[in-house]
Amino acid sequence: MNQDYIKADEWSIVEEGFEKDRVKSSESLFSIGNGAMGQRANFEEHYSGATFQGSYIAGVYYPDKTRVGWWKNGYPEYFAKVLNAPNWIGIDVVVNGEQLDLNSCKSVSNFRRELNMQEGWYQRSFEVELQNGVALAIRSTRFLSLDLDELGAIRYEIQVLNQETQVSVQPYLDSGITNEDSNWDDKFWNTTAISSNKNRAYIESHTMKTNFGVCTYMQSKVYLEGKELSEEPSCTTDELSVKNTYTQTVAKGQKLTVVKFAGYTVDRNHKTDALKSAADEVLDKASELGFEALMGQQKASWGKIWEMSDITIEGDAKAQQGIRFNIFQLNQTYLGKDSRLNIGPKGFTGEKYGGSTYWDTEAYCLPFYMATKNQEVAWSLLEYRYHHLDKAIENAEKLGFANGAALYPMVTMNGEECHNEWEITFEEIHRNGAIAFAIYNYHRFTGDYSYVPKMGLEVLIGIARFWHLRVNFSEDKQKYVLLGVTGPNEYENNVNNNWYTNYLAKWCIDYTLEQLEKVKTEYASDFDRIYTKTKLSSEETADWKKVADNMFFPYSEKYEVYLQQDGFLDKELVKVQDLDKSERPVNQKWSWDRILRSPYIKQADVLQGFYFFEDHFTNKDLERHFNFYEPFTVHESSLSPCVHSIQAAKLGRMEQAYTFYLRTSRLDLDDYNKEVEEGLHITSMAGTWMSIVEGFGGMRIAEDLLQFTPQIPNQWDAYSFKINFRDQILTVTVNKQGSTYQLSGDQTISIKVNNDLVKLQPGQSVAV
Template sequence: MNQDYITPNSWSIIEDGFDVERVQSSESLFSIGNGSMGQRANFEETYTGPSFQGSYIGGVFYPDKTRVGWWKNGYPEYFAKVLNAPNWIGINVVINDEMLDLFSCKAVKNFKRELNMKEGWLSRSFEATLQNDVTIKVNVKRFLSLEHEELGIIDYAVTPINSDATITFQPYLDSGITNQDTNWDDQFWKTTNKELNANQGFIECHTLKTSYHVCTYMESHLFLNGKTSETKGKSLEKEMEVSISYKEHVAKGNTLSLQKYAGYTTSLNHDKSELVSAAKSVLKKATSVGFESLLENQKQAWSDIWSMSDITIEGDIKAQQGIRFNIFQLNQTYTGTDHRLNIGPKGFTGEKYGGSTYWDTEAYCIPFYMATKDQTVARNLLKYRYNHLDKAIENAEKLGFSGGAALYPMVTMNGEESHNEWEITFEEIHRNGAIAYAIFNYHRFTGDYSYIPEMGLEVLIAIARFWHQRATFSTQKDKYVILGVTGPNEYENNVNNNFYTNYIAKWCIEYAVENLRKVEKEFGDDYARIIQKTRLTNTEVDAMLKVAHNMYFPYSEEHGIYLQQDGFLDKEMVKVDDLDQKLRPINQHWSWDRILRSPYIKQADTLQGFYFFEHHFKKEDIEKHFDFYEPFTVHESSLSPCVHSIQAALLDRMDQAYEFYLRTSRLDLDDYNKEVKEGCHITSMAGTWMSIVEGFGGMRVKKDQLHFAPKIPKGWTSYFFKVNFRNHILKVEINHEETHFSLENEGELQIVVDGKVIEVKS
């Protein structure tokens, strides 16, 4: 049974009532971020119940030494981990000498938590009766500034409501933190300096091994009934903690509040010797503006984001809440302003997957950022991979490839492979194809070809070289085969001739050569530079094309479909509907051996190929493969429902398309996979956007034109979205009677709707 405690609301995520069993799930769902840093929704005050603390800084990681029972040649030395950074949100709250702790209070009433997605802030309010019988009312609001990316702000207010009380606030910084996700329980941080002066505090520390230097800082201001309090703070210091204690007697019904300005300055952006002065500069700017003005600026920044990226749905509040939650988290996680950063599968909401970059970025996220931002944002994501090309070549060399062949990592922070499950590290090589496909997708959508001669062609050549070397010629089949792989469906390992892998390998080679010829013809200087750098010869190109043109694809004449891989039909073909629902999800109930022998598909695999290369196949081909594979798909990957939603919509199966959409949009809110306490599924959230725009809206790019085939779920009254197509801001409004297109900037745009050419003007 899915969780169902989030109040339906079109613009907010709301939790009413306090339940210790929900705390860790809510810490994930109510996470906040600003692209440079983020944090789980941990309580500011002390909480001794089950909790998963998490504050994270984009780009700061630790190489946690690989831990496996049996070492294999080629294993990476470490698994890259985003670090739980020093805690700056902490505020101990003491009422008449008793610590406020919701886990031990006599009673907690009127508890409400709200993540306001429209304006970009998190609030919490409650009434608590402590063991000393004092009842207080608490109101807290915090946000991470989009305007000042190193800054977070908290406003924490306490009102005694049944008696006078002596209230102590102790805002603190703590560098003595650890990751929940660690191989050896290492201490990741070393504290080197602490500083307290007046109402400010600073802790300097650096990561071991990677030597990222960070200053965690704070400044606090005390108010009584909204007016500045004259109470002076008392400085307190421990080995890895600094705090300031403010103590004041507060009459019943009066409100004592603390405003805390805090955050991180890092050696990613400053000289390591200047981190404290940089922090003081941030504090000076922030406190001169003040909490309320910073909050207004935050609202405006989010208004600007929503003006382009919002999808409005009329008539289905849960669907509306779901899509906005997904869009909000995507914008919190990645803003596109720093090409050194990328998008981890959990974003800033947890530590699973190490906060690293996966193929999810290229396969799922780039379409969202291309269409809702300036194209430079998506270009920065492509530049990230180009900057790591040398490391990708090194990764391939470690596995025995040569001559400039590149294998991009399954998991990375800095271009090095840092994943150590053999069936993924060595075998899930289809990720190389997603990198190449993103280059194709970017050019197709933006029309910006400049990336390819400048950077992209080098990437394409290196990937094509890998596929050339990875393929084996089978004398039995008289074709090239690719052996020992894991496709997108990770519930099958070490298979031969995975259709998706073979197909994208063939396409990668042909696409690389196609662009090689184009660059040779149209960008002579770039071509000469690239040939000199890569030492590519016509003989090698011919050998690559021989592999591509003679690739083997397993096929069933009986079913008239491509097989997911050799031997797929040898399995006991029991469909998902015939499974005992008590055994779902199977990854939490079955042994790995049983899963591997089953026909069950974790996520779109063959259908992933039909999604990417829809333009290569007829609609009846897609339908035949969808009908065969979907009944065996358990959708236990967050990346699965969106692809199926898009294809169901293409096939005019709107009830099924809507069901898949709702699952992907509310995957975390309703905790379908019963794991949301580990963090939210950020990269799959881009698939939710795709489900509406590409699925229901039917948006495609064909021959430099936008095409639409609009449909609408029967329970919706209408919906609308915007896309930035080659600097044309196109608004699409769809209801059951008609679809309306309008341009929001100057100019005109020719589009195709249900096969008919239409001119759209400002």
């Protein structure tokens, strides 16, 4: 049974009623971020119940020492992880001597939270009766500014409902925080200074080992019935926290309001000795504008984001809410302003996966950012990997590969591998191919080839070298084989000849050889520079070609399908539909040994290859492979349903495509995997966007043209999306009668719809 307490609303995530057992889930679902920082939706006031405190700063991490039983050569020494940062949202409330705490009060009623995705703010309201009999109505509104991205703003309103009351409000900062996922009891932060000045306060600290300097700061103002209180707060500090206290007698019906501006300044962006003054500059700007004007800016900035990235769905509120939630969280996580940053699978919503970069960025996220931003944002994601090339070469060296071979990490913050599971770290080497594919995909979509001679060719050479050295030549098969790998389907570890990995390896080498020829012909000076720098030779590239031309691909004549890996048909092929429901999800019910011997597929594996390289295969090929593998797929990876949705749509199976779409779009809202309290699945959210645009909309790039084969689910009346294709904005609208294409830009472009050529003039709308 999936959770169903989130109300269907097209622009908001809404929860009504207070249930203690869903607090942690809601903390994930109502998370906010602005690309530079983010936080879970923890309560501002004290809460003694089960909660997962989380506030995170982009690019600030700690190398937590790996904890494994048996150390193996090549193991990463550290797992770099995003840190739970000092808490700045806290506002304790003490009423006639009793602390406000929803876990211990007499009653809570009219509890409601809303995450307004259209305007970028989070609000919580409730009425409470304390044990001492005082009744209050509370409303808290919070956002992280997109314009001043070091600033968060809170307006916390307390109305006394039944009697004159003494109320103390205590805004505070606290650096005494820990990570839930720490391997040891290491101290992650060192607090170096705590200070206050009138209604402002600061905690200066730095991370251990990585030494990131951070100033956590706040300013508070308190208003009674809209009039600012003139007296300064009393300030108390200890070794790790600072608190300002305002005490006021509040009559029945009156409202006491705290406006708190707070956030982080970081030495990634400022000089270390200037963090406090940088905080004051942010607070001065915020004070000058005030809460309402800042909120106005927030609404306008989110309006601009939605103008380009919104997908509208008519006739299906749950589907509409799902896609907007996904698009909203992607934009909260990454806005492309800083090429030092990337997209963690949990974004700013939790600590699982360490907040690091995975292959998800290249395989799933890049298409979304290319089509809904501009090409500079996508370039930043590619540039991130180029800057990590030297580390990727070091990673390969640690495993015994020489000659400039590059193995990009499965998990990273700074280019070093920091994943500590053997079967992933050493064997899930297909991540190399996703990075090469992203270079190809960027050029295919934007038409901009300049990345390849400037940076990309060096990356491709390192990757091709790795594949060439990683294969074995099988005398028995007279083919090159890849032994001891794990494909995208992590329910098969240490297998031989995972088809997806072998196919990617061949493609990477072929693609690199093509780009070498193109750069040699068209960018001679870049070619000479790269050839000299990498010490490449024609003998070496001839050896690569031999590998690519003679790669082994396991195949079943009986089923006429490529086999997921050599031993797949040795398994007991019981389909998922024949599994007892009590056995699901298998990753929570079965031993790992049993999973590895089963035919069950965590996520698209062979089908992931058919998604990347669909133009290499016929529709009949896809249908055969889809029919064979989908019945064994348990979709226990968040990255699985989107690929299956796209392929089901391509095969004209719209009911199945819609079911997969709903699962990927509402994966977190409905908590399909029973783990949302750990954080959201940010990178799979890009797959939701792909399900609509590439699945239902049928968008492809072929023959250097945008092409569409639109379909519409029966459950929808219409849907529309926008694509930024080479600086021309195309709006696509699909309904039951047909589809419409409108161009805004300054050039005429040609597209194909259902294989027919359509010419579009700027400002023109064409119905098909």
